[in-house]
Amino acid sequence: MNKKFNEPMFKARELKDKVIAVTGGGSGLGKSMTRYFLQLGAKVVITSRNLDKLINTAGELEKETGGKILPVKCDVRNYDEVETMLQHTLDAFGCVDGLLNNAAGNFISPTERLSAHAFDTVIDIVLKGSKNCTLAFGKHWIKAKQEKATVLNIVTTYAFTGSAYVVPSATAKAGVLAMTRSLAVEWAKYGIRMNAIAPGPFPTKGAWDRLLPGDLKDKFDMTKKVPLGRVGNHQELANLAAYLMSDFSAYINGEVITIDGGEWLKGAGEFNMLEQIPQQLWDKLEQMIRSKK
Numbered sequence: 368m369n370k371k372f373n374e375p376m377f378k379a380r381e382l383k384d385k386v387i388a389v390t391g392g393g394s395g396l397g398k399s400m401t402r403y404f405l406q407l408g409a410k411v412v413i414t415s416r417n418l419d420k421l422i423n424t425a426g427e428l429e430k431e432t433g434g435k436i437l438p439v440k441c442d443v444r445n446y447d448e449v450e451t452m453l454q455h456t457l458d459a460f461g462c463v464d465g466l467l468n469n470a471a472g473n474f475i476s477p478t479e480r481l482s483a484h485a486f487d488t489v490i491d492i493v494l495k496g497s498k499n500c501t502l503a504f505g506k507h508w509i510k511a512k513q514e515k516a517t518v519l520n521i522v523t524t525y526a527f528t529g530s531a532y533v534v535p536s537a538t539a540k541a542g543v544l545a546m547t548r549s550l551a552v553e554w555a556k557y558g559i560r561m562n563a564i565a566p567g568p569f570p571t572k573g574a575w576d577r578l579l580p581g582d583l584k585d586k587f588d589m590t591k592k593v594p595l596g597r598v599g600n601h602q603e604l605a606n607l608a609a610y611l612m613s614d615f616s617a618y619i620n621g622e623v624i625t626i627d628g629g630e631w632l633k634g635a636g637e638f639n640m641l642e643q644i645p646q647q648l649w650d651k652l653e654q655m656i657r658s659k660k
């Protein structure tokens with residue numbers, strides 16, 4: 368039977384007994400990945416700045432999946448709050464196996480319009496927040512001599528290409544990617560794996576409100592940027608995240624996996640603009656080229 372990309376990938380409870388902390392787990396992609404982790408039997412701690420939102424999400428997902436989920440208020444910019452969140456996790460579940468650094472802040476703006484504080488705000492959520500969580504959880508795992516643990520960082524493709532108009536985010540995500548690759552080597556000896564996912568466009572309210580406000584979403588149809596002609600589906604990202612959190616990916620370490628339908632490469636290839644040439648013109652073009660011999 369043919370399976371679809373938007374269906375759950377695993378058929379068994381492959382994350383049974385794992386405890387995973389998801390930053391920014393109350394909304395958007397963090398919520399979708401949390402839902403799937405719960406369906407696969409994991410216990411999940413979701414964190415963000417908004418406790419009401421987290422409690423609502425926890426209630427909804429608990430009802431939907433029958434899983435165990437703990438909402439904990441935590442601003443990832445603040446190391447003390449991160450340590451407290453880790454302690455709540457350990458108090459509730461006794462251990463923790465995975466950290467998903469998913470929380471982010473971002474908005475489009477010409478860089479020269481940004482105040483120093485605006486630039487810092489995005490860097491602090493994305494880079495400092497991911498650093499804070501990684502450092503606190505890593506120290507814990509190393510001290511506890513835990514046999515294995517996994518950190519998964521959500522970056523984006525402009526972590527390696529850069530992007531105009533989202534410069535604080537690009538700067539911060541590039542830092543997260545560098546941290547991923549650096550610690551993948553340094554902490555492998557402690558059994559800690561460190562990987563990243565670079566998603567292309569996956570519609571969420573949080574991202575679309577800040578990156579495509581008003582009629583920008585109609586003016587810049589994201590599906591047209593993607594060779595596969597569509598945006599991402601949350602389940603296919605959740606499938607990849609679950610795989611990278613699971614023991615099936617035990618030999619994948621220091622990798623960044625792009626899931627964008629070929630979007631960033633379309634922008635990169637020197638002659639990709641030839642996509643616009645109608646098929647019937649190719650005979651003529653070929654003749655012109657051959658005649659130059």
Ligand code: HXC
Binds near residue numbers: 473476523566
């Ligand atoms: C210029 C802005 C601004 C804007 C805020 N600021 N919005 N400057 N243009 N649109 C400035 C403020 O004036 C202030 O500077 C500073 O930024 C901090 O703003 P606050 O509102 O006080 O910050 P805070 O309440 O901490 O909110 C953080 C936030 C907000 C990033 C500004 O948008 C947020 O909470 N975002 C969380 C969710 C999110 O961003 N999700 C999208 C992720 S999408 P001054 O100098 O005035 O004090 C993503 C996708 C990537 O990452 C790839 C897509 C393909």
Ligand code: NAP
Binds near residue numbers: 394
């Ligand atoms: P989202 O719903 O806005 O998610 C961002 C989450 O981060 C929110 O739940 C938010 O919760 C939390 N957050 C923000 N600041 C925080 C802080 N200081 N401390 C703790 N939590 C904080 O947007 P999304 O689209 O799902 O984005 C999720 C991740 O995917 C991000 O890393 C983003 O960069 C990445 N990504 C998204 C896309 C896309 O197309 N959607 C593409 C590439 C990469 P609170 O506001 O309650 O704190």
